[in-house]
Amino acid sequence: MWFKNLHIFRFLHPVTTSAEDLHEQLTKAIFQPCGKMDMESMGWVPPLGRDSESLVHAANKCIIFSARKEEKILPPSVVREFVNDKVEEIETQQMRRVRKREKDEIREEVLHDLVPRAFTRSTYLFAYIDITHGWLLVDTPSRKKAEELVTFLRTTIGSLPVVPPQIQQSPARIMTQWLIKENDCPIDLDLADACVLTDQEGAVVNCKRQDLLAEEIQGHLDAGKLVTRLALEWNDRLGLILDDELVIRRLHLLDLIQAQLNDANTETPAQRFDAEFAIMTGELASLIKRLFEVFGGENEEAYAKMR
Incomplete structure (x- = not known):
């Protein structure tokens, strides 16, 4: 389970949460699969996997936790092809040009039909809080994904005063x-x-x-x-x-x-x-x-x- 990448965030105040408190807070946003018309869903899952019920694991004054993000796979090219086929059918049968507003409505109908049938893929993000040193460490090479996890954690627990490290020299x-x-x-x-x-x-x-x-x-x-x-x-x-x-x-x-x-x-x-x-x-x-x-x-x- 070794982290392969590391985005570091510094807490602006001493960390006072415990593993038990964090588990309780994360239960507010336990992962749920995408709904019929949802394009994505994100929630907290046990870092030790399906055999565990705890949303956190603590050791060495550190607390590890994990988020799962599920996304519908629906490439824009696929949507565009269905829309173009429908537009061509209308223009051929009715001998008229389909305007932008109607094309937007067709696109919504296509999405309504395709989204429930789309395949899904899941990604997992792991992070841990180092209580002693006041760090939040996220395992991802992507700044965007690191910020996404930080934002989701902040939304879940209500407050998360963390910033990237500020260093004296370049x-x-x-x-x-x-x-x-x-x-x-x-x-x-x-x-x-x-x-x-x-x-x-x-x-x-x-x-x-x-x-x-x-x-x-x-x-x-x-x-x-x-x-x-x-x-x-x-x-x-x-x-x-x-x-x-x-x-x-x-x-x-x-x-x-x-x-x-x-x-x-x-x-x-x-x-x-x-x-x-x-x-x-x-x-x-x-x-x-x-x-x-x-x-x-x-x-x-x-x-x-x-x-």
């Missing part, structure tokens, strides 16, 4: 310095083999499976490009791609953590989930604190203005 400029030959990464962060370079005009260079200290990369940096994504390995424990908005992507385990997971004494899926969640939250807390540190720490004055 991550793009700091990461760029790490690639300049006379500057070194922090000792616990090793460069991997990928980065994205961007300039002020929007030109983008995507480098994969390359020596990031090679002359070719240095030439782009000398031309004024900044590092906006960088592949790193942290402490021989986690691999990741970090972007200039502190979004973590392609998070994966390195040998030390993999060995720790393999050594965990678990017999059931629930025990395995609990062990992985406890290890994951501890590792991610250390990683995030370290990233904040190398970028100059959090901007408490910025947070104060938001409260």
Whole structure:
């Protein structure tokens, strides 16, 4: 159940909720499948899966929860084809042109007929609250989906004072310095083999499976490009791609953590989930604190203005 991506949100006030309180609040919006004419439906589901009834799971002073979103699959091209066929039939039989207003009415009739018969697909979003550090962490590479979950959680519980992290120094400029030959990464962060370079005009260079200290990369940096994504390995424990908005992507385990997971004494899926969640939250807390540190720490004055 390890998170593969990480959008970080900072609570503006100390977190006081408990797992029991959050479960009770989430029951207000338990997932229900799409109705006959609904195009989508979203609700909370047990993070441990169908065999569990609890909408939350707690360990290591962290509370994990999960949302399910069901969407009807009805491509616009399909709707357009049905509408065009109906319009052509009317114009041929009645020898007249179908105007826009009538075409809109036909489209509504087509939707009324097709929506109940459309297939559905479901996606799941996992997130957890780190009570000790005051973070909400969402597992998705998409900013839009992260914001959607935050908005849905806020609507469910009534209030959710969270914001993206405010950092003292520009991550793009700091990461760029790490690639300049006379500057070194922090000792616990090793460069991997990928980065994205961007300039002020929007030109983008995507480098994969390359020596990031090679002359070719240095030439782009000398031309004024900044590092906006960088592949790193942290402490021989986690691999990741970090972007200039502190979004973590392609998070994966390195040998030390993999060995720790393999050594965990678990017999059931629930025990395995609990062990992985406890290890994951501890590792991610250390990683995030370290990233904040190398970028100059959090901007408490910025947070104060938001409260």
